[in-house]
Amino acid sequence: MAARFLVHLILVAAASAAAVTSDAAATSLATNATAGSRVPAAPGVGGNVTGFSFSGFVSANRGANVTVLGDANINQGALQITPDSLNDAATFLTHKSGRVLYATPFRLWQREGHGGEANATAGGGKKRVASFSTAFTINIFRPNGTEPAEGLAFVIAPSADEPPAGSSGGYLGLTNAATDGNATNQIVAVELDTEKQPYDPDDNHVGLNVNSVVSVATTSLKPLGIEISPAKPANYTVWVDYDGAARRVAVFMAVAGKAKPGRAVLAAPLDLGAAAAEWSYFGFSASTGRKYQLNCVLAWDMTMEKLSCGDGGGGGDARRRTLGLAVGVPVGATALAAAAIVAYVCVVKRRKVHGDDSSAITGTMIRSLAGGPREFDYREIRKATNNFDEKMKLGQGGYGVVYRGVVVGDHTSPGGPGSAVEVAVKKFSRASTQGQNDFLAELSIINRLRHKHLVRLVGWSHDNGELLLVYEFMPNGSLDQHLFGPAPERQLLGWELRYSIVQGVASALHYLHDEYDQRVVHRDLKASNILLDAAFGARLGDFGLERAIDAGKTSYIDEAAAGGVHGTVGYIAPECFHTEKATRESDVYAFGAVVLEVVCGRRPRCDIDGFHFLVDWVWRLHRDGRALEAVDARLAGAFDRGQAERLLLLGLACSHPTPAERPRTPAIQQILLGSVPPPAVPPFKPSFVWPATDAGLDTMSTTAGTTASQLSLTSASTWSGNFIKGSLRHAFEQEVSDSLP
Incomplete structure (x- = not known):
């Protein structure tokens, strides 16, 4: 298993080298x-x-x-x-x-x-x-x-x-x-x-x-x-x-x-x-x-x-430095890969003589990443969290517990070397082979992600069999806490902040799906994984479930689990119960659930007026021409009616039962900016039909051991046709042409 991840990380290093080479040759903002x-x-x-x-x-x-x-x-x-x-x-x-x-x-x-x-x-x-x-x-x-x-x-x-x-x-x-x-x-x-x-x-x-x-x-x-x-x-x-x-x-x-x-x-x-x-x-x-x-x-x-x-x-001169990047980085990446292989062989031999040492393998593999994150000493993290005191606990999930802490900053910190930096430490609960796989999968991807609306990775530690990831601390907690937390701790989010949060999440999702050098699916987009910084800016976090599509990591089933679909009821797209695969379309479905949640102030899974899911209730109100009645009553009417209608229609469009009918992130961005009208949503919620055409989905096929990402398009549906009319059609077609080889 470790050998498999070593190969994966070597490929990641090579991809990073290629990306830097490409950037070094660029001459304008793209x-x-x-x-x-x-x-x-x-x-x-x-x-x-x-x-x-x-x-x-x-x-x-x-x-x-x-x-x-x-x-x-x-x-x-x-x-x-x-x-x-x-x-x-x-x-x-x-x-x-x-x-x-x-x-x-x-x-x-x-x-x-x-x-x-x-x-x-x-x-x-x-x-x-x-x-x-x-x-x-x-x-x-x-x-x-x-x-x-x-x-x-x-x-x-x-x-x-x-x-x-x-x-x-x-x-x-x-x-x-x-x-x-x-x-x-x-x-x-x-x-x-x-x-x-x-x-x-x-x-x-x-x-x-x-x-x-x-x-x-x-x-x-x-x-x-x-x-x-x-x-x-x-x-x-x-x-x-x-x-x-x-x-x-x-x-x-x-x-x-x-x-x-x-x-x-x-x-x-x-x-x-x-x-x-x-x-x-x-x-x-x-x-x-x-x-x-x-x-x-x-x-x-x-x-x-x-x-x-x-x-x-x-x-x-700068041109010589650029040439050094273009030539030196690939050579350096190759050298790092070779060093990782040598280190791996040495560690395996050592295991045969002295017994298991999985921590050494994991640490060596992480250090082989070009431009890897900061490595913390375990004692420093233990001190920062007061020995993982229960009072420092921020939350926990299937992958472990998250603690608050304060570490000493280095040259990468906003305050510079020696500054006090508040962090959130994710302590993996499974210090085992599977736990290491989760840890390495998370680190290998998030280490290279850079976006304003993603939680920044500060560093890592892997001593004494403990797997730790260190993230920047988000002082305003999660969106879920502000929407549904206990009244004394909850700050009611005004309309302007809610709209801005939705825009931030959409921006992060667009980056993961269409702008990063790999297509990345988050797989667990929900309100509790949307964190808020000091200015209440949205930051998408918890990458324990995210996977890069072109690395073949799209299954919802955990390798060590007996089966089933990962995620939270209300956010899981209906097709995932059949395919057990994550796609960009399933991420968009979860985003639609978040949009309705933010506008309505209700959880996606809730009992209201005889409905068990928020989306069904909102769709009924939309059918009756009363969609704005779904807006959170706690706002007491203090919201922009045009923006609210736009978000409700967008939330329903993203919740369409047919994956190919959901808008993609470029269109979502345009809708939120107000540069194109919201999508035309049918008055009655369409039925979910399976098997459905895979048109418009990211699917994975394996032939002769090679995994290929396939992208196909459809315009057969009337609803799709209505959705991309006018200026939106141009934006969509431009996006498609940019995506095709």
Whole structure:
């Protein structure tokens, strides 16, 4: 059994090497138009990146994730860079300026050479400039058909200060009459300008600004068929790619929901090493003058190359470093694999002489993972959890017990080395062959997952026969606790937070199903496995049941169990009781159960009005045109009726008894963003029929020992046809074409 997992982990290491090689050769951000769904690699960068992803915004983000300055605000699920008030325009909307910045600065450049940090302060040495990629979705809206006014800018700023006084009007919240053009500003911006000033080409252009609102490069957008602020409101996705080695920026723009264009709307040389501060903030700035418009940011992704704080550089240019990654990583992975095999053989021989030593085998195999997580000493974890004190217990499940603890941080920790880091320690209950299989399966996949809405793995330990995984601690517990926990401990979640949580879970599921280098199924998506961070952001956790499809791990049956279906009643798709296999469609079914749970404040398995399942009750209300009566009564009517109807229809669509009829995660993302209408749901719940066509399912077939992932499509159903009409049809077909070889 151990040999089988060794082979599996060697293959994982090889796959990781291939992924890094591919990233090293990339030259632009390849994210799709659904902003906020992933953290992709920056251009020309391997795995040494940092970043963030917002699929939407809530008031809890203020101060926790973003800094809101001047006349900006967070409202209606968006960053309102200038006011969105319905009050008197002359008082509340005109002559305003605002900024919203990501709360943490990023290191943009450092001096190379043997001096590292010291050299940077001495002023000598060649600068290494970081690459980055960002994608954001905007809506620049003209209320009541007013004329376009001023504009919005993506900004790089040296500090998180308020917009300067007098920065309204044409200054876009960036500079003012006294400071415009000063090199000491250290301001760089990509402006989306909708008001013609004497120095502008027109009132609908994109421009590159360096320390001034007078652009160093511009492109008129009208010839390209783009109107930034049209009379009929439209959402746009903007991509900004910066190549630190080439010192060049490229800007792309398309209607939200469409793929990133092949050609940039603006490309220009830009040396951020000379123009910007070494540590800079990223965000948005906007202003209004005597005329006004609403400048909204709906979603935002960013990936940044990490520059080592103590890296002396050692000479050489970025291209040579990239080549080193492309060649060195595969060679290194091969060496690690060979070392793992040698270690395994040595351990097996040792077992024959000295008896069983499964801990040594497991530890050796984990350490062979390229870029593996931090290894903790067992004594450190025992101390952190007060010897696994019952008072430190957070919960337990079939795979073990979870404890709260505090460990000392290292260089990967947010607070840096020596900081106190709160963690959740998962102690596997089966320190046996099967327990090791569970442990290795979980670690081999989650170690490589990186997404804002997934719980981050901090490290591991495997001493004294104890299997431990260490995760970041989620201070607000689980979604289940807030929906159904005891009244004294339960905080009623408002509508805005509920909608944001659903968006976060959808974003994580989209990453697992369609954006990670393997198709991963979670297999146990439910409210108790959705954790909430300090800002009540959703984090999908408990990967004890998740499997990568193309590794052949799709069976719901535990190898050591007699049989049966894993999961929780109400979340399990009906076909799983027949196939005993997990698919992306069964994950979507569970997501639908969570959506209805969040909206209705009731568990998926509940007795109400003669029904035993929540979905059946909601479907009856939908048939009678009374779906909104299902909304949680504890909200006392304080919810957005349009959003509630959208979520209820989406929840029912995801709960369709036929797997092929359920929407996929790209469509779910678009529906939640409001860029496409909710699906057309039949008034009567369709019957479950088995066997059903496997069209649209991920299925596994084994021929001559080779496992192949098969994807087939169908458009025969009227319900499917209704679902993908209009703009959604384009998004779906684009997704399909991207998925096929």
